[in-house]
Amino acid sequence: MSGYYPYGGGQPNQPPPPADKGGTALRTVLIVAAIAGVVTVVAGLLIVFRSPEEYGLASNRDSLALRAQPKNTGQPEQALFQAPANVPPPLPQINPAPPMLPSTPIRLVVKRLGINAPIRSVGLAKDGTIQVPPSENHNLVGWYRNMSTPGEVGPAVLLGHKDTRTRAAVFSRLPELRHGDTIEVKRQDKTTAVFTVGGIEQASKKTFPTQRVYGSQENAQLHLITCGGTYDRTTGHYTDNVIVYATMTSSYRS
Structure with a gap:
């Protein structure tokens, strides 16, 4: 007999219960x-x-079929501009404004898309392609300084990212622009050039319409460029470009 008493009371010398x-x-x-x-x-x-992709879990970068307009706006979709590469860019049904003197662009405003972004000058990369703004700055637009300034005669080219590795970027909604929408570029000389959208194009990077985007023009034009199409994991790039063509239709003092 052990004489063991458990805490809380009990009978002395009671054997433990059998194992269950x-x-x-x-x-x-x-x-x-x-x-x-x-x-x-x-x-x-x-x-x-x-x-x-077989289970409906592909990321946005895996399948980015671009539309001219979102499906749920209650408005009909706008057809994307399509033409051979040597065809001039589409123009809005309005008379162009007289070109202004050159002045460095400092800010891009697109009220329809909620864009209000600073502009940085960019040049050519070592491989001969146009530089793009740093990917870590999602709200920065690049102006290709070897072309016209916005408002000056000729095409002015602005570039922006569609997205970064973590979020949407400044030109993510570019395909939502419609024929007749306006774009404003604020310039260093305290003037603002107002451009009217004539059309939007989605083109494969393999058949980029170089002449239409960079060719000489008689009036002041603005071309916005971003990525589109499908994200290719092998190359780390999108397959297409989305290009917005706009013509300067007015200007005002900022």
């Missing part, structure tokens, strides 16, 4: 079943992540 072998076996079965369930779930997730 059935309960132990049941707990073992439940633990094994739980482990098997976790393994099954993990295996299923691995299959889905390897082929996300």
